[in-house]
Amino acid sequence: xxxxxxxxxxxxxxxxxxxxxxxxxxxxxxxxxxxxxxxxxxxxxxxxxxxxxxxxxxxxxxxxxxxxxxxxxxxxxxxxxxxxxxxxxxxxxxxxxxxxxxxxxxxxxxxxxxxxxxxxxxxxxxxxxxxxxxxxxxxxxxxxxxxxxxxxxxxxxxxxxxxxxxxxxxxxxxxxxxxxxxxxxxxxxxxxxxxxxxxxxxxxxxxxxxxxxxxxxxxxxxxxxxxxx
Amino acid sequence: xxxxxxxxxxxxxxxxxxxxxxxxxxxxxxxxxxxxxxxxxxxxxxxxxxxxxxxxxxxxxxxxxxxxxxxxxxxxxxxxxxxxxxxxxxxxxxxxxxxxxxxxxxxxxxxxxxxxxxxxxxxxxxxxxxxxxxxxxxxxxxxxxxxxxxxxxxxxxxxxxxxxxxxxxxxxxxxxxxxxxxxxxxxxxxxxxxxxxxxxxxxxxxxxxxxxxxxxxxxxxxxxxxxxxxxxxxxxxxxxxxxxxxxxxxxxxxxxxxxxxxxxxxxxxxxxxxxxxxxxxxxxxxxxxxx
Numbered sequence: 001x002x003x004x005x006x007x008x009x010x011x012x013x014x015x016x017x018x019x020x021x022x023x024x025x026x027x028x029x030x031x032x033x034x035x036x037x038x039x040x041x042x043x044x045x046x047x048x049x050x051x052x053x054x055x056x057x058x059x060x061x062x063x064x065x066x067x068x069x070x071x072x073x074x075x076x077x078x079x080x081x082x083x084x085x086x087x088x089x090x091x092x093x094x095x096x097x098x099x100x101x102x103x104x105x106x107x108x109x110x111x112x113x114x115x116x117x118x119x120x121x122x123x124x125x126x127x128x129x130x131x132x133x134x135x136x137x138x139x140x141x142x143x144x145x146x147x148x149x150x151x152x153x154x155x156x157x158x159x160x161x162x163x164x165x166x167x168x169x170x171x172x173x174x175x176x177x178x179x180x181x182x183x184x185x186x187x188x189x190x191x192x193x194x195x196x197x198x199x200x201x202x203x204x205x206x207x208x209x210x211x212x213x214x215x216x217x218x219x220x221x222x223x224x225x226x227x228x229x
Numbered sequence: 230x231x232x233x234x235x236x237x238x239x240x241x242x243x244x245x246x247x248x249x250x251x252x253x254x255x256x257x258x259x260x261x262x263x264x265x266x267x268x269x270x271x272x273x274x275x276x277x278x279x280x281x282x283x284x285x286x287x288x289x290x291x292x293x294x295x296x297x298x299x300x301x302x303x304x305x306x307x308x309x310x311x312x313x314x315x316x317x318x319x320x321x322x323x324x325x326x327x328x329x330x331x332x333x334x335x336x337x338x339x340x341x342x343x344x345x346x347x348x349x350x351x352x353x354x355x356x357x358x359x360x361x362x363x364x365x366x367x368x369x370x371x372x373x374x375x376x377x378x379x380x381x382x383x384x385x386x387x388x389x390x391x392x393x394x395x396x397x398x399x400x401x402x403x404x405x406x407x408x409x410x411x412x413x414x415x416x417x418x419x420x421x422x423x424x425x426x427x428x429x430x431x432x433x434x435x436x437x438x439x440x441x442x443x444x445x446x447x448x449x450x451x452x453x454x455x456x457x458x459x460x461x462x463x464x465x466x467x468x469x470x471x472x473x474x475x476x477x478x479x480x481x482x483x484x485x486x487x488x489x490x491x492x493x494x495x496x497x498x499x500x501x502x503x504x505x506x507x508x509x510x511x512x513x514x515x516x517x518x519x520x
Contacts, residue, residue, distance in 0.1 A: 007518050009411050009492045012462055016414075021457055048257045050459030050484050053414070057254070057462065128260030129458060129484025132368050135260075136458055136484070165455065165486075173368050190259075192359060192369040198259050 001028040001078070003054070005071045011045075013064055014055040015071075021051035021138050026126055027078030029054050030203060035076055040067060049127040049202065051136065084204040085122065086224045088170070088185055090161050091216035092118070096184035103146060103163070103180050117141050118161075118168065118182065119208040125200055133172035133190025133198050137206065140168045152178035159185045161208065186211075186219035199223050235301030236380035237350070240334070243294035247372050247440075248354060248381075249347075249479075250286045252463075253362035257483040263463050264364035265479050267440060267502035268345050268403070269495060271309035275349035278306040278326055278396060285353025286363035288381075290346040295337040297348075299329045301385035304351040310343030310503060311400050325398050328388040342400045343503035355382040366480060403503040406431070407513045410497055413466060415488035418453055427490065431509045432474065438506060440480040445510075448472035451488075458486045464498045466491035466512075476501060 001024070003015035015032055017025055032054055033047055043063030048055040058064040092115045094100050104114045123137040130136075145166045156162070156177035161170050164179030171177060172189035190197050200206065211219070249272065252265025266272035266289055276285050288295075293312060307314060307324045314324040315336045321327060327335070337346060356363040357370075365372040416424070430447055437444040450472045461467070465477045467487035476493065477485070478501075491512060493501065504510060 006414060008414055009464075009494070010518055012492065014414060014460065046254045046257055048460035048462075048483055051457035053459040055460035055462070127484065128258065129460075130260065130482045132256075132259060132261045132366075167458075190368060196259075197261075202258075 001025070003028075003032070005068065007064065007068065008055075010061040011058045011064060012055065013058075013068075014053045017052050019052065021126065023081055023124060023138075024078065025052065026124065026138075026203065027081055028076070030079040030081070031076040032074070034079060035074065036067075043067070050129070051126055051138075081124070082201065082204045084200075084226055086200055086204060086206040086226045087209045088206050088224050089187065089211045089215070089219065090119070090183040090185050090208045091211050091213055092183040093213050095213060096216065097161070097182040099162075099180040100182045103182060106146070107143065109143075114144070114182070115210055117143050118163075119210050122205050122207050123168070125202050125204050125206060127202050128198065130169075131172055131175055131190075132192070134169055135200065135202075135206075137168055140166060142166070144168070146180055148178040149180065152176050156181060157184065159187070159189070161185060184216070186216050187224055188222045191222075233301055233385040234355075235299055235303055235383045235385040237354070237383060238298045238300070238380045239295075239375070239377050240298055241294055241296035241336075242375065242377050243290070243292045245291035246295060247289050247365040248286050248356055248370070249289040249364045250284055250353075250362055252479065253360050253364055253366075255360045257460075260483055261360065261369065262366060262480050262483060264362065264366045264440075265463075266345075266347065267479055268309050268347070268499040270402075270499040271345070271503075272347050272349075275306040275308040275347045276353075278308070279304060279349055279351045281349065281351065281353055284362075285349065286356050287347045287349040287354070290337055290348065291344055293337055293339045295348070296334065297336075298332065298334045300380075301331055301383075302388045303329045303383060303385055304388055305329055305335075306347075306349045308347045308349070308398075310340045310346040311398060312340045312346055313338030323395050323398060325396050330388070343403055344505050345502050350383050351386055352384040355384070400503075403500045405500060406509050406511055408497040408501055408510050409494040409515055410466065410491040410512045411494070411515055411518055413489040413491045414459070415453075415456065416490050418488055419451070419468075419490060423449060423451060427474075428512055428514050431511050433509050434504050434506050436506050440478055442478050442481050443476045443501060443504075445474040445476070447474075449474060453488045455486050456488060458484050459489075461485040461489060462492070464493035464495070465489050466493065478502070
């Protein structure tokens, strides 16, 4: 699980793992992230994580040069992943999931089956991207993999739960979007009035919990329940 | 000494106006874009002229029409795009540094060269910082809710009318159509014919250009598959399955799934930020990065 390092500019480079996203790979990415953030804290401007890369933005060319000379000697063991499991309420009803019926029909599934296939798995949060507070999840059943819409819609409502390609995610705020919307969560996913604007961390897990339209409308809590399992 | 506070009242606040600085460097962990001035070179030059710290916050304008009134004396610098500038309805010939007295009204008219203008003030605008930056971004600072009733706070410094020799306003550096770039993370996935095409084509900026990204008109057809979502930065150039080239700019999301074919130099990003819709550019590939 030793990555190679690819230099992309005088101040940007990335650690490259040539394999599919997985819990095991994520645990190695965390090990590198943790090590680099401690050992190179005064040289590093920002680290950005993706499914198979860890990109590093250095303060200057010297900082990157120093890392390049040392990277091949780094030997790390994977960091254990968190046991935290967040329960995210989702109302899977056509009122909140405008593409729910069409998607179920295209897959030859009943609504109940589709909801079950989406809400059964436990998903791992790998990183945040696309929009503030948008988490990239691993674990969508291949039965629900669906190409993105060819023409994105202009305004996906905040809290929308959607499927795009082999991924599922939640739009934290109104945005244009090309994913198929199958439901909506009543909770908040990004709040910039807080010093830490999100409630979950990469490495933690989430599960979607189906709720009714009435429950959705009466939902009071801004944050989901969490448990360690 | 008591520090006098001034207020810059935004009498007319055209769309495409925002507060910007060097950018936000600890937000990617939450999916928050870098933001910051699109043309960092001009932004830095303005702060240099005013002897500000590098993190002083400035106004970035991308359309004419700003009308701003200062309640206290101050020194301001205008850099980037060259525009028609008036102070109390009198045309300013060299607007790189302008000494402002109490009650002055400054107006920015049509842009002559370039398309992003920086209005910096001695000491910087005093705005609330989020994750170390005063840069505007929609879901954080809600700039669209800022109204013409609002004012930007600044520290007033008494000014002498005579500023001595003013630096000359230079725009020639961004009038070049050559944009320097390094090979992107996924450059090697392209065929050599595609690589040559990308380096030799004269591309034109499409109307789909904003602070998130600049899309180019000419297509580069490809059979590349979508890749696992991975990090991108301002200056990362993406190639979509439809053949569109998108240069990601300061407000782009921090990750993307399209192949990342080039990474523009800082200078290249600043030049591109000054290009108008329809203007030509050509990518110039740089060979070595670290000797």
